[in-house]
Amino acid sequence: MDLVNIGILGLGTVGGGTAAVLSRNAEDITRRTGKTIQVTMAADKDPSKIEEFSQLGIKVVDDALAIVQDPEIDIVVELIGGYTIAKELVLEAIKKGKHVVTANKALIATSGNEIFAAAAEKNVTVAYEASVAGGIPVIKAIREGLAANKISSVAGIINGTGNFILTEMRDKGSDFADVLKQAQELGYAEADPTFDVEGIDAAHKLTILASIAFGIPLQFDKVYTQGISTVQIDDVNYAEELGYSIKHLGIAKKTETGIELRVHPTLLSKKELLANVNGVMNAVLTLGDAVGPTMYYGAGAGSEPTASAVVADIIDIARTINVTDTTSKVPALAFDINTLDSTDVKSIYNIDTAYYLRVSAMDRPGVMADITKVLGDHDISIEAMIQKEATNGDSNADIIILTTSTIESNMLDAISAIEELDTISGEVVMLRVENPDK
Amino acid sequence: MDLVNIGILGLGTVGGGTAAVLSRNAEDITRRTGKTIQVTMAADKDPSKIEEFSQLGIKVVDDALAIVQDPEIDIVVELIGGYTIAKELVLEAIKKGKHVVTANKALIATSGNEIFAAAAEKNVTVAYEASVAGGIPVIKAIREGLAANKISSVAGIINGTGNFILTEMRDKGSDFADVLKQAQELGYAEADPTFDVEGIDAAHKLTILASIAFGIPLQFDKVYTQGISTVQIDDVNYAEELGYSIKHLGIAKKTETGIELRVHPTLLSKKELLANVNGVMNAVLTLGDAVGPTMYYGAGAGSEPTASAVVADIIDIARTINVTDTTSKVPALAFDINTLDSTDVKSIYNIDTAYYLRVSAMDRPGVMADITKVLGDHDISIEAMIQKEATNGDSNADIIILTTSTIESNMLDAISAIEELDTISGEVVMLRVENPDK
Numbered sequence: 001m002d003l004v005n006i007g008i009l010g011l012g013t014v015g016g017g018t019a020a021v022l023s024r025n026a027e028d029i030t031r032r033t034g035k036t037i038q039v040t041m042a043a044d045k046d047p048s049k050i051e052e053f054s055q056l057g058i059k060v061v062d063d064a065l066a067i068v069q070d071p072e073i074d075i076v077v078e079l080i081g082g083y084t085i086a087k088e089l090v091l092e093a094i095k096k097g098k099h100v101v102t103a104n105k106a107l108i109a110t111s112g113n114e115i116f117a118a119a120a121e122k123n124v125t126v127a128y129e130a131s132v133a134g135g136i137p138v139i140k141a142i143r144e145g146l147a148a149n150k151i152s153s154v155a156g157i158i159n160g161t162g163n164f165i166l167t168e169m170r171d172k173g174s175d176f177a178d179v180l181k182q183a184q185e186l187g188y189a190e191a192d193p194t195f196d197v198e199g200i201d202a203a204h205k206l207t208i209l210a211s212i213a214f215g216i217p218l219q220f221d222k223v224y225t226q227g228i229s230t231v232q233i234d235d236v237n238y239a240e241e242l243g244y245s246i247k248h249l250g251i252a253k254k255t256e257t258g259i260e261l262r263v264h265p266t267l268l269s270k271k272e273l274l275a276n277v278n279g280v281m282n283a284v285l286t287l288g289d290a291v292g293p294t295m296y297y298g299a300g301a302g303s304e305p306t307a308s309a310v311v312a313d314i315i316d317i318a319r320t321i322n323v324t325d326t327t328s329k330v331p332a333l334a335f336d337i338n339t340l341d342s343t344d345v346k347s348i349y350n351i352d353t354a355y356y357l358r359v360s361a362m363d364r365p366g367v368m369a370d371i372t373k374v375l376g377d378h379d380i381s382i383e384a385m386i387q388k389e390a391t392n393g394d395s396n397a398d399i400i401i402l403t404t405s406t407i408e409s410n411m412l413d414a415i416s417a418i419e420e421l422d423t424i425s426g427e428v429v430m431l432r433v434e435n436p437d438k
Numbered sequence: 439m440d441l442v443n444i445g446i447l448g449l450g451t452v453g454g455g456t457a458a459v460l461s462r463n464a465e466d467i468t469r470r471t472g473k474t475i476q477v478t479m480a481a482d483k484d485p486s487k488i489e490e491f492s493q494l495g496i497k498v499v500d501d502a503l504a505i506v507q508d509p510e511i512d513i514v515v516e517l518i519g520g521y522t523i524a525k526e527l528v529l530e531a532i533k534k535g536k537h538v539v540t541a542n543k544a545l546i547a548t549s550g551n552e553i554f555a556a557a558a559e560k561n562v563t564v565a566y567e568a569s570v571a572g573g574i575p576v577i578k579a580i581r582e583g584l585a586a587n588k589i590s591s592v593a594g595i596i597n598g599t600g601n602f603i604l605t606e607m608r609d610k611g612s613d614f615a616d617v618l619k620q621a622q623e624l625g626y627a628e629a630d631p632t633f634d635v636e637g638i639d640a641a642h643k644l645t646i647l648a649s650i651a652f653g654i655p656l657q658f659d660k661v662y663t664q665g666i667s668t669v670q671i672d673d674v675n676y677a678e679e680l681g682y683s684i685k686h687l688g689i690a691k692k693t694e695t696g697i698e699l700r701v702h703p704t705l706l707s708k709k710e711l712l713a714n715v716n717g718v719m720n721a722v723l724t725l726g727d728a729v730g731p732t733m734y735y736g737a738g739a740g741s742e743p744t745a746s747a748v749v750a751d752i753i754d755i756a757r758t759i760n761v762t763d764t765t766s767k768v769p770a771l772a773f774d775i776n777t778l779d780s781t782d783v784k785s786i787y788n789i790d791t792a793y794y795l796r797v798s799a800m801d802r803p804g805v806m807a808d809i810t811k812v813l814g815d816h817d818i819s820i821e822a823m824i825q826k827e828a829t830n831g832d833s834n835a836d837i838i839i840l841t842t843s844t845i846e847s848n849m850l851d852a853i854s855a856i857e858e859l860d861t862i863s864g865e866v867v868m869l870r871v872e873n874p875d876k
Contacts, residue, residue: 017728021586021587021728022586024727025586025587025588025727025728028588028653028773029585029586031653031773031774031777032585032769032772032773032774033765034765034774035765129583134729135726135728135729135730135732136729136732137578137579137582137583137584137732140575140578140579140582140583141575141578141579141583141734144575144578144750144753144754145567145575145578145579145747145750146575146746146750147467147470147749147750147753147754148459148460148463148467148745148746148747148748148749148750148753149459149463149746150463150466215466215469273711273714273715273735276711276714277711288573288746289462289463289742290455290459290463290573290742290743290745290746290749291572291573291574291736291737291742291743291746291747292573292736292737292742292743293735293736293737294573294574294575294734294735294736294737295733295734295735295736296579296732296733296734296735297711297731297732297733297734297735298729298730298731298732298733299729299730299731299732304727304728304729304730305728305729305730307586307728308584308586308587308726308728308729309583309586309729310586311585311586311728312582312583312584312585312586315582315585315586316582316585319765319766319767319768320761320766322763322765322766323758323761323763323766325760325761327471327472327473327757327760328757328758328760328761329757330757331470334470335466335469335470336469336470336472339469
């Protein structure tokens with residue numbers, strides 16, 4: 001029977017999970033592939049990891065480059081993360097003619113174009129299912145399962161930490177800062193939570209999803225990224241009252257005027273399945289011209305959920321490891337790398353969406369009329385409008401408005417005009433409202 | 439460039455959709471595969487179809503066998519449906535060395551073992567993504583995306599007609615018969631709705647899902663099948679009040695005491711995402727040992743959603759059509775056909791689940807105590823119990839009980855004992871309660 005030799009770079013959470021799953025389900029994996037898939041080597045700097053995994057019969061070294069250059073290794077599994085060393089190792093593995101599996105979203109989003117070009121040159125596969133939405137096989141679903149479709153939009157809850165925080169804010173009525181602290185204590189958020197709460201991690205993943213959905217190059221630097229650290233509990237509560245949840249969505253759309261790539265807090269009607277994805281769970285909703293909406297849900301992080309995706313990639317590569325006809329393999333970015341679409345990514349000012357506004361207004365006659373006049377002057381229609389009673393002797397009342405769709409620059413103009421009204425105090429809070437299964 | 443010739447058998451809803459999608463997205467499909475995929479021939483008995491599709495440059499014949507035997511055809515797409523002629527044509531296509539794509543769940547569920555054995559013998563692929571849950575790529579997700587996992591359970595809303603009827607009953611408060619009539623008028627239910635409402639269609643699909651999830655042979659005759667025609671509006675309303683939706687689920691579980699294969703109305707907590715899948719939409723939830731719960735959602739029927747899955751299969755086959763190493767291809771039932779697991783399917787009496795009971799009892803002291811004593815005598819614990827006021831001068835009141843898990847035969851014994859109580863009138867209504875993401 002064919003033996004496929006795996007070398008794992010990095011024995012952290014996901015590396016350990018990958019070794020565990022490959023070992024525990026080895027017999028089933030052989031029933032699936034007709035091959036024996038074996039972790040032959042692994043690399044980690046931590047002496048305790050070297051000792052722990054050596055006892056499992058794995059040759060563990062502290063120099064990842066030794067694995068990449070070892071002629072016995074068929075598939076290099078990069079689980080170090082980050083941009084620098086990981087990139088060098090992946091490019092070196094490709095150069096040595098090895099297939100690569102990675103969970104590294106930052107690397108793929110920022111250097112994927114270069115990496116996939118190098119891999120195509122050497123006729124090797126670089127697989128990255130684990131880089132988006134953890135264990136959910138959404139890369140495979142989009143690249144292969146929906147291959148019949150022109151996909152027009154992708155919307156995803158693709159950062160579990162952010163979704164946990166927003167869910168807790170809603171369920172407990174707590175402020176962002178309090179929930180973040182609790183999430184850090186529970187281990188759901190990092191000590192430095194910037195990547196998660198400011199949307200950078202989601203932007204990495206959205207970059208990848210957009211590329212395989214639309215057949216465009218990876219363009220991380222074009223993603224508009226707004227985090228959840230500015231989401232206020234008042235808006236979470238008002239949204240709830242109006243039948244909406246606030247979710248941190250990655251949204252990619254292909255429109256007649258260009259491509260939209262954006263990550264931001266978003267109101268979703270609770271009638272939408274995506275609005276009911278809570279806690280640390282992830283989900284990705286796509287719209288295809290033939291199939292309509294489909295959604296993929298599951299754990300977006302964690303040791304074994306992520307290992308599930310890593311091992312699925314290993315199995316796919318192992319299965320076809322003797323096939324030399326590269327045209328028989330699924331292209332890295334779903335489409336032939338030489339046929340990628342160069343449609344421009346739109347500025348955030350040119351997107352077209354619906355909005356939620358919170359205006360702090362003096363509680364006196366005429367103020368509603370003033371606001372609706374400004375919106376009317378900008379051709380913006382009102383879907384719903386509620387005025388909340390002023391409380392605690394506050395002379396101001398919150399006015400909440402849901403609008404129909406308009407171009408963002410027009411909405412920003414209208415907001416400036418509202419803020420200039422004498423009856424308005426402070427800044428208008430603006431959030432975008434989406435309906436991603438239509 | 440390689441040309442792949444498709445022959446479509448049956449130009450009905452899905453056949454027409456398949457031709458339309460292949461034509462509309464031809465350019466993208468070539469960017470994905472490097473091949474030209476062309477509907478070269480098609481067969482239908484209807485002269486108007488022959489005329490319509492001939493005008494598209496397709497050679498349309500009335501004899502499906504002529505396509506199966508035509509040396510030019512690479513992939514036969516069987517969209518005739520049913521058991522008899524479809525089976526002959528599929529077996530003949532395999533014999534001629536052609537790959538087959540089918541949307542025929544009845545055929546795969548009842549004759550799949552024979553068909554896949556024949557295909558293995560001839561080194562051809564028989565693909566059937568469209569046979570379960572229409573456009574949702576759930577076969578691919580389970581066979582490939584979750585290949586790292588031991589899957590322990592699958593639970594699916596896999597019949598859109600049934601889900602539409604149950605959703606309407608709940609939303610409109612209407613009886614089954616009224617909603618069925620309306621569904622027939624809307625074209626969501628057939629004139630003879632037996633396959634959909636009595637669970638046969640769902641049982642076909644469940645048979646397929648269980649086989650690829652657990653690596654067992656297709657065993658349609660072992661599926662316990664109960665339809666939704668006996669679901670009463672009172673129970674829909676009581677379930678709602680308790681925070682549950684009644685869904686028609688296909689459930690497959692691998693337990694220590696054997697395999698469970700069952701289709702029946704099921705109470706699901708509304709906190710579960712699956713309980714929020716409404717209308718004609720389908721969804722399948724699986725539990726894997728590494729990944730945990732994942733769910734796949736989308737349109738389970740319709741012309742282009744089903745065509746989306748048919749065309750995805752065609753693309754997969756076309757991509758690897760020059761690859762002769764069959765070990766490089768995904769096995770038809772996810773695992774090597776010679777290694778399928780022969781674990782027994784359990785009788786419905788031996789399943790272990792929680793229950794909803796509705797008891798019609800005289801409205802007098804002691805009746806609750808009588809019922810709880812019977813349940814206690816059978817070691818059945820009560821999760822929730824509510825008594826509804828007797829109305830309209832009715833001397834009986836409904837008592838609703840949610841129990842913890844027990845073996846079904848034990849529950850049936852307890853129900854017999856409850857029905858023998860003097861204070862109880864009529865039969866006890868029993869429904870099963872599941873928690874499929876745990």
